[in-house]
Amino acid sequence: MIKNLIFDMGNVVLDYTPRRIASFFTSDPDELDFLCREVFSNKEWLSLDKGVMSEEQAIESIVARVPEKYHELCRKVMGGWEEFFLPVEGTYEQLLLLKERGYKLYMLTNASLKVYEYRKNSPAFDIMDGMFVSADVHLLKPDPAIYLRMLEKFGLEAEECLFFDDVEVNVEAARKLGIHGHVFRKEPDEIIKTVEEYENRTRNE
Ligand SMILES: [Mg+2]
Missing domain, CATH: 3.40.50.1000 (HAD superfamily/HAD-like)
Incomplete structure (x- = not known):
């Protein structure tokens, strides 16, 4: 029973559709691909889910491995994606x-x-x-x-x-x-x- x-x-x-959520931050196809690849599906995301990394650590870790032109976008998305979840x-x-x-x-x-x-x-x-x-x-x-x-x-x-x-x-x-x-x-x-x-x-x- x-x-x-x-x-x-x-x-x-x-x-949880990363591309839909990312589209609230940019309409540029390259930036959309970038966000889906580097922000929504990566080791930091898994570490956050596992509770072994803080939000601040995750943001710094992402920013450290992506080109500088994406830094601001990454910070914005990490700081507010949940509003569109x-x-x-x-x-x-x-x-x-x-x-x-x-x-x-x-x-x-x-x-x-x-x-x-x-x-x-x-x-x-x-x-x-x-x-x-x-x-x-x-x-x-x-x-x-x-x-x-x-x-x-x-x-x-x-x-x-x-x-x-x-x-x-x-x-x-x-x-x-x-x-x-x-x-x-x-x-x-x-x-x-x-x-x-x-x-x-x-x-x-
Ligand atoms: Mg699920």
């Missing part, structure tokens, strides 16, 4: 209905500590029964340890949980631990239907 629904954040609750339309409404049906809702995210600032971007954060953030525990999905730590923290049984994540390896890692998992394809209207399918499938377990 499914009692707990666990949601990834990026591309489930908020829309906006909701996946429709997710919140589905989550609210599921909460009203009695499910406990949790978030399990690879994210930096900035999540505690941009959580105001979606009311979905406020209806969570618990949030588990990679930067707080210095672990990243798909490391099995992060799932186990989360189950332990909130006192959850793996087989009573259904996990939604847009990254297949993250879902696979959850399944290996006995958590039901669903690969989310940015189709919020499918969330309730998916929960009902898993409910039917696990009813007699």
Whole structure:
């Protein structure tokens, strides 16, 4: 029986599309490519998510390895990208209905500590029964340890949980631990239907 629904954040609750976010800072195609490559997908980003680097250290580290003409742009983006990290339309409404049906809702995210600032971007954060953030525990999905730590923290049984994540390896890692998992394809209207399918499938377990 499914009692707990666990949601990834990026591309489930908020829309993490680097090019769309970068386009609020520049319309120059070369600068867009640069930002996607050097700011949104790099070792600093991962270190921030893992909670092993501060925002200031990350900015200095990026600036130290990119041409000077990009320095100001990098500082601007790193200082304010989260303002444009906006909701996946429709997710919140589905989550609210599921909460009203009695499910406990949790978030399990690879994210930096900035999540505690941009959580105001979606009311979905406020209806969570618990949030588990990679930067707080210095672990990243798909490391099995992060799932186990989360189950332990909130006192959850793996087989009573259904996990939604847009990254297949993250879902696979959850399944290996006995958590039901669903690969989310940015189709919020499918969330309730998916929960009902898993409910039917696990009813007699
Ligand atoms: Mg994601």
